[in-house]
Amino acid sequence: MQNRPVPVVSVVMPVYNAEKFLREAIDSILAQTFSDFEFIIINDGSTDGTKEIILSYDDPRIVYLENEQNYGICVTLNRGLDEARGKYIARMDSDDISMPERFAKQVEYMDSHSEIGVLGTDIEVFGEGITNYIFTQSYETNMCSAGLLFNPSFAHPTVFLRTETIRNNNLRYKDEFRGLEDLKLWWDCAKVAKLANLPIVLLRYRKHLAQETKNVNPRKIQQSNNFRAERFESFGFILNDKEKEVLNNYSYGNYSLFSTPELHTFMDVLTRIIHNKQYPIITSKKALKVVGSKAIAYTIIQSDKLKANKIAHLNKAFIRGLIPFVWYMKYLFHFAK
Template sequence: MKNPVLTVAMPTYNAERYIGEAIESVLNQTFRDFELLIINDGSLDDTHSVVSSYKDARIRLINLEENRGVAHCRNLALQQARGEFIAWTDSDDLNEPTRFEKQLNFLQNNLDFGGCGTWLSRFKDSKTYYVTKAFKSSEKIKASLLFKPASVPNATAMLRLSEIKKYNLKYDEGLQISEDYDFIFNCSQYLKFSNIQEVLYHYRDSETSIMKSFEDREEQTFHILKTVYKKALVNLDIRASENELRLHHAICSRKMFSKFSRFQECCSWLENLQLANHQKMVYDTQVFNDIVAEQFFFLSKKASGFGLKTLSFFVKKSRKNCWSIKPIACSKLALRCVLKYDKFEFKLT
């Protein structure tokens, strides 16, 4: 039998409630030449029964006797995939009908790219409350991965499987929640990425979400993510200390600052990163400076509770370092600082 063009891989564990919707969002794609490889990771509920109720010949089910973790399942999918390309989808999420068609069209017409993602919406109870708009530029994606795991949202990724095998790229099964960030970062060292500039994937914010259990555990999250931070910073010839890794995490985190001095330290760390890249030329200089400028704006939002002191510091440092910020963003920060707004998301009530 002829191999399909695409393998759609769906790791799953105890997903009986939503997996039916997830499967249907794959089977209803406008592109049809794919296999749906479902890896049931030792589920204890009726996930197997729900999957088995679908009689579509494109579905291939692998049952694991015990729970091995999502990284193991992803590696197994990379080994078992029969397609030229592989796309991920989670067992409680939804895909737009044109997702695979649009991603395949991009990769088949841009042979120098090894993968692409899409924009992603987060929803709960059928209501969308946040959209991740990832960069299109491969250079911006590569540079922003120093700070942002979602520079290519892993769940939206479609990869050229021959390139993954060529460089022996795998998921680290020792990591819990950052195995996807680590994998995409490793891929970015060898492959060019882009993102389709529209929402083609819908992430369900459910109580069973892996990330959900870590949202309020800042310290544990840091200890998991710092493995990737270390690797990324070594590229800039920086062997970061524990405190420097915590500064880097403070820049990437959405946690508000309780001390102005910590905000200043984080700014100094960004300046050090900019200088290191200028010396090592790991990333395109202008692109990296733009990414650092965006991170400084992100950082300053978390210090808006200190009022006009933050705004003055922001303007001073932006001018000194030639960090260009869009006027509308500056206006929003100014309003936050005037109000001494002390929450990350800004809503006037």
């Protein structure tokens, strides 16, 4: 491998018992119109026909690695980060399909925007038994970072990482955050670099029952709760138990638990976030206000306990400085329907 020319892109794809969809994923990478890449495929102790499928390909860009046993996603991804030699690291999952122009468009953008450390794209969601739909992301860099308060802001397998950003700041996938390893990495990246998404579908994201993201358990829930508190507390204040409960209810979509006191607690937390003088991530007050205002508006819409006085609640949030005027007018028009 050391005698191979250094590529522009290093594709990192962890694989575990992925024989059902693996060929489609590999073929979509090998069919990229931008061809200057190495394709690092790491077999994480598969027991099905995964290895045979990978080794059936005769393409010099494929770098096959094999873990001695099943170490899990974080250890495997970090091995990929360590092996990568390219200027950029492209993530890929073994059940998804990259569009042919994906690498060309992401390389072009990253080359033209040296401040961007992480770049994702929109996705088309598909799978057996579902109707295909387009999932769009936030595109503007401050909005991507601000959005990390509540969600990952990226579809993980679409991401391009700037290798220099990863190596210079010793950024890693952290096994103690398994199940949230991507969100944790984006949060750490947002402290040292800007983030962005391209407003174009460059990956088809497959939904199926075997996905890791569907395996929710008490450990993952507790990790999620702890990391959510960590993100908010990094703005310089400690959340009390009621505030943590309200934030968790919002994040899990438990809108039926929101009445006026819970909404006001939510507003209290967002007020402290927005009016904080120093931010732990690279973002802006405006972006944080937009993200917060969307959360408030969506909660009012979804909670039956708040709908009767939804405009009064909206007005209170606006008066408190939580909603930009333009967005206030948009929400007001929507609520008045």
